[in-house]
Each structure stands twice: as C-alpha cells, then as structure tokens.
Amino acid sequence: MKYAFxxxxxxxxxxxxxxxxxxxxxxxxxxxxxxxxLLDLIRTGKxxxxxxxxxxxxxxxxxGWRNSDVGRGLAPAEKQVEESTAGASPRPTVxxxxxxxxxxxxxxxxxxxxxxxxxxxxxxDPYFKTGSLxxxxxxxxxxxxxxxxxxxxQPIPFNRITIVPVWLKxxxxxxxxxxxxxxxxxxxxxxxxxxxxxxxxxxxxxVYLDPGLAFGTxxxxxxxxxxxxxxxxxxxxxxxxISVADVGCGSGILGICALKLGASxxxxxxxxxxxxxxxxxxxxxxxxxxxxxxVTGDFSAAKSLRPDLILANLTADLLMRFHKxxxxxxxxxxxxxxxGILDEYAQSVINEYSKNFAIQKTKNRNGWQAMLLTKNE
Numbered sequence: 001m002k003y004a005f006x007x008x009x010x011x012x013x014x015x016x017x018x019x020x021x022x023x024x025x026x027x028x029x030x031x032x033x034x035x036x037x038l039l040d041l042i043r044t045g046k047x048x049x050x051x052x053x054x055x056x057x058x059x060x061x062x063x064g065w066r067n068s069d070v071g072r073g074l075a076p077a078e079k080q081v082e083e084s085t086a087g088a089s090p091r092p093t094v095x096x097x098x099x100x101x102x103x104x105x106x107x108x109x110x111x112x113x114x115x116x117x118x119x120x121x122x123x124x125d126p127y128f129k130t131g132s133l134x135x136x137x138x139x140x141x142x143x144x145x146x147x148x149x150x151x152x153x154q155p156i157p158f159n160r161i162t163i164v165p166v167w168l169k170x171x172x173x174x175x176x177x178x179x180x181x182x183x184x185x186x187x188x189x190x191x192x193x194x195x196x197x198x199x200x201x202x203x204x205x206x207v208y209l210d211p212g213l214a215f216g217t218x219x220x221x222x223x224x225x226x227x228x229x230x231x232x233x234x235x236x237x238x239x240x241x242i243s244v245a246d247v248g249c250g251s252g253i254l255g256i257c258a259l260k261l262g263a264s265x266x267x268x269x270x271x272x273x274x275x276x277x278x279x280x281x282x283x284x285x286x287x288x289x290x291x292x293x294x295v296t297g298d299f300s301a302a303k304s305l306r307p308d309l310i311l312a313n314l315t316a317d318l319l320m321r322f323h324k325x326x327x328x329x330x331x332x333x334x335x336x337x338x339x340g341i342l343d344e345y346a347q348s349v350i351n352e353y354s355k356n357f358a359i360q361k362t363k364n365r366n367g368w369q370a371m372l373l374t375k376n377e
Contacts, residue, residue, distance in 0.1 A: 009132050032103075222339040248269070263291075
C-alpha cells in the first residue's frame with residue numbers, strides 16, 4: 001500500500017500546532033523530529049539505552065560543541081553528556097528556533113493541495129515563531145516499513161533455545177518443539193538450518209518472538225550472550241522452579257527464555273510502556289502468560305520483587321545505579337546475568353558489583369561483555 005507524506009519545517013514552539021493541523025487534515029499519524037528532544041531526554045536520566053554518537057552531530061552544530069567534545073564510540077547517555085559538554089558552554093542548548101520537521105501521512109489519493117494551503121496560512125500567526133513552514137511531499141510504499149525488514153530476521157539457534165520469528169510459527173514442525181533440524185518458511189524455497197544434526201531434535205525449544213519496536217531479537221551480541229548464560233545455568237541443575245526478574249525487559253526475550261527453560265515465574269519490568277506491551281504479546285505467543293507479571297516503571301518498581309535470578313541487559317551506568325537495588329531484592333545466594341556493557345566500562349561494573357557479588361563468569365564479544373554473578377551470603 002502506498003501513502004503520501006507531507007513534511008513541514010517549523011520551530012519547537014510551533015511544532016504541536018503544525019502537528020494538530022495535519023491531524024485535522026486526516027493524517028494517519030504524525031512524527032516530529034526535534035533535536036531538542038534528544039538533549040532533553042538525556043538530561044532527564046530516564047533513557048535506558050546507549051545513544052549512537054552520530055545522533056549528536058546536529059546538536060554539536062547548534063550548541064557549539066567541538067568534535068573532540070564527544071567521546072569515541074558508544075557511551076552511556078549520562079557519560080556522553082559529561083564528555084560532550086567538556087570544554088564547551090556549561091549548559092549547551094539547542095535554540096528554540098532551530099528547525100523542526102513535522103511529518104504527516106496520508107492516503108495516496110488524498111488532496112494534499114488543500115493541506116498545503118492550510119499550512120501556508122499559518123505563516124500569519126501573530127503569536128508564535130512559525131519558522132519557514134517550507135513543505136516537501138512524496139510517495140512511499142508502506143511495505144518497505146511493514147514487511148521487508150522481516151526477511152532479514154531469521155531463526156537464531158542457541159544450544160537449546162531457538163529464537164523463531166512469530167510469523168514463521170505455523171511453519172515450524174513438531175508439537176511444541178522443533179522436531180527436525182530446520183524450519184521452512186511459507187511461500188519460499190529457503191530452508192533455514194537451525195540445529196546441529198548430531199543433537200536429538202527434542203532438546204530444542206522454540207521461543208517465538210515479534211520484537212516490534214522493542215529491543216531484543218537475539219541478534220545483538222548482548223542479548224545472545226545473556227541467552228547463552230541462561231542456558232548454562234540450566235545445565236547446572238538448579239534452574240527448575242526458580243523465580244526470575246527481567247529488568248529492562250524490552251521484547252521480553254530473556255525472561256521468556258528463562259520460563260521456557262524451566263523457571264516458574266518471571267516479572268517483566270521496563271521503563272518503556274511500549275516494551276512492556278511487546279513483552280506481554282510475546283509471552284502470549286509462547287503460552288507462558290500465566291507465569292508472568294508485567295510492570296512499567298523504573299528501578300524503584302523492582303524493590304518489591306524477590307527473585308532468585310535477575311536478568312539485566314541494560315547499560316554500564318544503569319547497571320551500576322541498579323547495584324544496590326539488585327542486591328537488596330535478590331534472594332539469598334541468588335544469581336544475576338548482566339549485559340550491555342562496553343569493554344571500556346566493564347571494570348567499573350566489576351568494581352561496583354564485587355562489593356556484594358562474586359563474578360562467576362564473563363563473556364566478551366565484539367566489544368561487548370556479559371557477566372554471571374552470584375550474591376554473596
């Protein structure tokens with residue numbers, strides 16, 4: 001299905017008015033690209049992820065930051081702000097008049113000419129700085145965004161777990177397990193090799209996943225290393241019946257893996273309500289909703305939990321902030337699997353957690369680290 005988009009260049013203070021006009025004109029949705037939002041998000045301290053350095057390019061220009069002000073590679077958001085402001089003005093800001101792009105989405109047959117006239121008329125607003133209100137339009141095919149990306153997300157095999165895209169669920173053979181070492185996609189001649197032929201097929205457990213907008217597909221090193229550590233815990237024989245907390249759950253992939261490997265309950269926690277909804281949907285895809293609870297909130301929301309195992313694929317700075325809460329909430333002799341740690345911050349995480357935990361194992365892959373920790377008695 002093709003759709004028309006209409007983008008308007010305006011200012012921060014006028015962006016909501018432009019967005020409302022687009023909605024009134026019949027836009028199916030509106031996106032607002034404002035460079036101030038990134039800076040404001042970082043300053044709130046409510047983001048639970050790393051931010052790519054390229055996202056700071058426009059901010060440098062507006063705030064007068066030097067290229068050398070921003071650290072190399074990826075860094076936790078709070079660290080990035082500290083490094084980015086070094087040697088620059090104490091509180092760099094993006095001008096309220098900086099260009100903001102507001103985009104509406106319409107049917108291909110909609111009359112954009114009438115919308116153009118309404119937007120142009122806004123230039124006469126006597127109360128706000130409207131910006132240029134320059135308009136651009138175009139046609140896009142929604143299939144590009146809705147379906148094409150799925151061809152790059154294939155089943156991902158681990159030792160016992162196999163992550164299977166939910167749209168391939170019906171084509172996976174077997175009764176709850178993958179009974180052969182492949183999964184065949186509908187309407188395709190492609191056969192996806194999933195498992196080692198030498199291993200009995202019944203030892204493989206599918207985890208059906210639709211990540212949607214949430215982080216956690218199994219493809220990223222941090223998620224993969226967590227799944228591997230969870231599988232290694234099951235091999236120890238002390239996994240069946242334990243309670244789990246998946247903190248910063250994203251798509252819910254880690255907690256779902258734990259439940260399907262024998263854990264009795266899992267609490268899925270994330271600051272992002274979209275992630276919590278994704279985790280709920282994925283739990284339903286895997287028929288483990290009865291063993292799950294879903295919580296939207298920050299670390300304070302986790303204090304009432306008493307899990308035997310905490311799964312936390314976050315960032316180094318968030319993990320260090322989470323240390324005291326994790327230690328207090330974890331059961332006696334409890335275990336943690338942590339990841340999302342860049343190599344350069346790994347020692348800081350180890351130093352912090354060594355106060356209350358023993359570092360049992362570390363994994364390192366392509367500049368990322370994951371760790372298995374046990375709480376000291």
